[in-house]
Structures are given as C-alpha cells and as structure tokens.
Amino acid sequence: MIEKSKTLVYIPAFNEEKTIEGVIKSIFNLDSLKCEVLVVDDGSNDLTAKVSKEAGAKVISHYSNKGVGKAFETALNYSVNNRYDFLVSIDADGQFDVNQILDLVNPIMLKEADFSIGDRFYNRRPNEMPKIKYWGNKRISNIISVITKIRISDSSCGFRAYSRECLISLNLQGAFTYTHETILDLLDKNFRVAQIPVKVKYFEGRVSRVANNLFRYAFKTSIIIFKALKDYKPFQFFFTIASIVFLLAVIIGGFVFYHWLDTGYITPYKSLGIFSLALLGMSVLLVILALIADMLNRIRRNQEKILLLLKNK
Incomplete structure (x- = not known):
C-alpha cells in the first residue's frame, strides 16, 4: 500500500x-x-x-x-x-x-x-x-x-x-x-x-x-x-497568572489587615496596602484579558478551519 x-x-x-x-x-x-x-x-x-x-x-x-x-x-x-x-x-x-x-x-x-x-x-x-x-x-x-x-x-x-x-x-x-x-x-x-x-x-x-x-x-x-x-490555551494561561497575582494581593493585603486589627493603624505598612490593592486590580484586569483571549482563540480556530478548507481545494 x-x-x-x-x-x-x-x-x-x-x-x-x-x-x-x-x-x-x-x-x-x-x-x-x-x-x-x-x-x-x-x-x-x-x-x-x-x-x-x-x-x-x-x-x-x-x-x-x-x-x-x-x-x-x-x-x-x-x-x-x-x-x-x-x-x-x-x-x-x-x-x-x-x-x-x-x-x-x-x-x-x-x-x-x-x-x-x-x-x-x-x-x-x-x-x-x-x-x-x-x-x-x-x-x-x-x-x-x-x-x-x-x-x-x-x-x-x-x-x-x-x-x-x-x-x-x-x-x-x-x-x-x-x-x-x-x-x-x-x-x-x-x-x-x-x-x-x-x-x-x-x-x-x-x-x-x-x-x-x-x-x-x-x-x-x-x-x-x-x-x-x-x-x-489562552484562558488557562492568563487565568493562572491572574490567580498568582490575586494570591499575592491576598497575602500582602491580609498582612496589612491583620496589622490594622491588631494596632488600629495601617502605618508603617500603608504602601504595602496600596500595593496589594494594585495587585488586586491587576488580577481583575488579567481575568478580563483571559476572557478576551479565549474569545480571540475561538476566532483563530474558526479562521484555521477556513484556511484548512481552502488548502483542501
């Protein structure tokens, strides 16, 4: 054969x-x-x-x-x-x-x-x-x-x-x-x-x-x-990064929050608190990016199917 x-x-x-x-x-x-x-x-x-x-x-x-x-x-x-x-x-x-x-x-x-x-x-x-x-x-x-x-x-x-x-x-x-x-x-x-x-x-x-x-x-x-x-695997890729950033935000923010509960003050960790909020915002943006990337990936797959049909002609 x-x-x-x-x-x-x-x-x-x-x-x-x-x-x-x-x-x-x-x-x-x-x-x-x-x-x-x-x-x-x-x-x-x-x-x-x-x-x-x-x-x-x-x-x-x-x-x-x-x-x-x-x-x-x-x-x-x-x-x-x-x-x-x-x-x-x-x-x-x-x-x-x-x-x-x-x-x-x-x-x-x-x-x-x-x-x-x-x-x-x-x-x-x-x-x-x-x-x-x-x-x-x-x-x-x-x-x-x-x-x-x-x-x-x-x-x-x-x-x-x-x-x-x-x-x-x-x-x-x-x-x-x-x-x-x-x-x-x-x-x-x-x-x-x-x-x-x-x-x-x-x-x-x-x-x-x-x-x-x-x-x-x-x-x-x-x-x-x-x-x-x-x-x-764009969704998994960006969502994994978002999860890591979110985890860092929770750890840093949790430390500042615990300090506030213990002393009633944020200082001297005010900058860490702001940083944790920034990381939290970044994780939200990365989740949005993951959703957009997943949508674009679906478009890419459809384009590849069209390209495959053209190659088979």
Missing part, C-alpha cells in the same frame, strides 16, 4: 557534504519503501547542494541559514503543494537508521495515528548521549506532556512522519526549531500521535545545529513553548 502512496523523505542540511550522500543513497536503496528525497539546504557554504543533487535528491536552497524551523516549513509547503501522502523527516548525518522509516510511516498508513515521532529514550539514555543533554530533553518533554496531557517521551527527536492531513493543518511560528511546536499544535487539534522507539548514534565531536549550546537551546525552546501555551 505504501508503494501506491506518495512519500517524501525530507532532510534538513547545513554543511553536510561529508555525510548526506550516504544517507540519501541508503534511503533510495530501501526495498520496502518507494519514495522521493528532498534536501533543504539551509544556507550551506560547502558542496551540500551539489552532492545531494548528484545523489538523486531534489534540493531547495536557502540563501542564508534560517534555522531548522524554517527549513521544515519549506519542506512542509513543498509536500503540501505537490500532494504527498506522507512526509518523513530525518537528519543528514546518518544518526538514525533509515530502515526505521517504515516503522514511522506504518501507524499512519494503518490509520492508527496521524503523525509519528521517534523515541530515542525508550531504553533510557542512549549510549554516548551527554547526560546534561538527556536531562534537558527530558525536562522539556515533561513540560510538553503537562501542556498536552499526553505523556511524550521524546519531544525533541527530529526523526518523524506526518500524514498529509497533519501537514495542511499545521500553523507554525517558530523559526528556531519546530519539534515541540508541531506536537503542541497537532495534539491541540486532536490529531493522534504514535511514539516509535528508534535507534540513534552519537558521533564524537559532532555538534548539534539546534542544541549546540544547551542554555541557548533551553531559552529559545522555552520561548516557543511559552508562546504556544499562550496561543493554544
């Missing part, structure tokens, strides 16, 4: 001339999968584009390095415009086993899931993976799990597969990375996810394009998750 479907394997690449040819050829050599390969050359200054074309891949080149988020967006648009049934993403460095591509596509093909994500952590920390990187990935996955209310083991793995329905429904904002935002967006739209154990190799001296600086990666990823939470 998969041979009758159009499958596109997408490889994001930045200065990968040494390894990408082997990855492309190994994909074309798969007996169980007939597919096309798209390389998104994200501003490489080596021979990545030339090597990829000679290996038989289609190549789209960015004039500058825009990040894996924009590279994925390019692949997404290409896949939708050319009406592929499945899009698979895999790294250019040979880190993943191409033989597992079918493992990712199968749940979608069998209608058991709408998209699949590779799980590098099915057997705890992979060999040679730095402990700090493993710890950071697991913390981010825990945050994603809390937001989506679905346990996500590995939210950062780039080895994935998507159905066409998922691709035309995606609306992404982050240029830095896409891995977490796609999970948040698709699960918010009630698409089903399959988490597939995947083998992974780590090469000594190899520096990740995305997570080469763990603190920078954590900061930028946190911003994307923060914005996504604000966009997908």
